[in-house]
Amino acid sequence: MPSPFLKLPDKYEQEFANEIVRLNFLRSRNLAMVLFLLSVFFIFSDLVNYQEGLWHWDTLSGYLILFYIHVVLGLFSLVFLLLSWIHRLKSEDQQLTRWHASLGTLFSCFIILFSSCISINDQLLHNQITAFMLGSILIAVNSYLKPIISITIYASSWILFMIGITFLQSDLDVLKGNYLNSILLIVFAWFLSFTLYNMKIQDFISQKTIQQKNKEVEDYNNDLIEINNRLEESLQALDESQNVIFTLASALESKDTYTRGHSERVSNYALQLAQTLGLSVNEQQTVWRAAQLHDIGKIGIPDAILNKSGKLNEEEWEIMRSHPEMGENICSTLSFARDFLPLIRHHHERFDGTGYPDGLKGEEIPFLARIITIADAVDAITSHRSYRPSRTIDYALEELTIGKGSQFDPSIVQAFIESFNYA
Structure with a gap:
């Protein structure tokens, strides 16, 4: 039975790794910009809720915690944007560093863990796990993560989510539903991440095959031109x-x-x-x-x-x-x-x-x-x-x-x- 894990030829491994790092870095930077703007909007909404008396500074509540979460999201996105600007990629052939690889992976970890924290806090407000769902699928689609890395991130966020809702959710029926939904969500998100990563490998191999064939055709045409010149x-x-x-x-x-x-x-x-x-x-x-x-x-x-x-x-x-x-x-x-x-x-x-x-x-x-x-x-x-x-x-x-x-x-x-x- 063929393995579900696609294997790259050894000669392409480093080139593929560089392409993945480059894509993850650029996509994470774009997503950080969107999340920073959203965090500003969320903070503004939180302040409106404060004006309406939905939460108070001296009383710990779900809305107050949500406000702090939005502030952390904005600060993290801003810091990430500054670091990505310092280590920005100016050209396609620029040498990649550990910063580029680390920032992309760190951003993916933060987003999925952060979304689980929002959904944990949401148990105090609406009993929903929408943020956890969005964060998990967003990272699966946005970043190309190796299967071992993605399963580690998803498993860690799921464990954090399970512990958090166990302590904060008092309704057993809702808790059981969230347990089941979170398991299905993590399995689906990891499978989606795994599938997209494999598709990227397949696409990379196809591109290299086409390039190789094009080079062979070009070499063959050059040989024909040379032979034609010699014939002439x-x-x-x-x-x-x-x-x-x-x-x-x-x-x-x-x-x-x-x-x-x-x-x-x-x-x-x-x-x-x-x-x-x-x-x-x-x-x-x-x-x-x-x-x-x-x-x-x-x-x-x-x-x-x-x-x-x-x-x-x-x-x-x-x-x-x-x-x-x-x-x-x-x-x-x-x-x-x-x-x-x-x-x-x-x-x-x-x-x-x-x-x-x-x-x-x-x-x-x-x-x-x-x-x-x-x-x-x-x-x-x-x-x-x-x-x-x-x-x-x-x-x-x-x-x-x-x-x-x-x-x-x-x-x-x-x-x-x-x-x-x-x-």
Whole structure:
């Protein structure tokens, strides 16, 4: 069976205690102001009763005692107001002291004990317990008291009330009625105080839960904003990367008029082949970008070698064969190119292991690099060069067939040939 006492998480106990102290202090101050004004009114009424001869200074009576009670109420309320002004709360974040906690609790104790004294004295006048009833319910509603504190206060006031009316009430029927009514009153008042205190705890927990959720939502939104900003930066960087790709490719082609448009055509062949092979979108983008930059290392090749009309000698071939490594070094400074640096380096490897620069063989060669090798060969065959005219695509397909298993990956060559035959 669940406990009727709500339990606050440890991390909230001090904050909740501070909020209760603050509320009790402010509410008690407001109630003290009302009671002070009422006491002034009651004293004035008592003096009117004195003028009408209802009581006299030299004769102890219920009206005289009531007058003194009203005076005590006024003085206590005034003193409390002065103390609450001295220790007033000027802001929500002001540090709370023991004075604030003590004054609120002391005021609640005084009011309920004071109301019991009024009802005791009232046995001499009207046989009523109205003041005790009002005081008990007023404190239950006005102040948030811990259950152990509230039951102590109510029990003390009830004991005082029972003793007082026992001595002052001579009518046994009225006395029995007051006994029963006071018991019901105290039980009801304490239950009301207990319920309101628990509701305050529940409300506090709900507020903290909402604040926590709001903070989580705010943090989540901030994360989304940060991710969005990064995404925008990435997209911007990607756009800039695309520009770099085309700029570098254009710079290369400006050196070799015979290969103008070569990188773009190789990219298109490579992309077509990647689509034929059913590669993912990311792989298609990677092979397209790598193809755009596969010959970028030729920027470092002397123009005399790059545009030589005749065959290259061994020393010139050695320099020409360095362009894949040079291309890898150039692109290594570009963050967007890190994923396809191996494709630039190995696009001149041969399937039989006789290629360059590392002599990789078969499956050792990156799969996407094998695609670029075929696309590069097709465009080289079908393009005009300084040392020979351009050839037809059919001628290129025949050369691919001849080179299956030696220069090219047989399965990729077959897919390329079938795609052209189908077209």
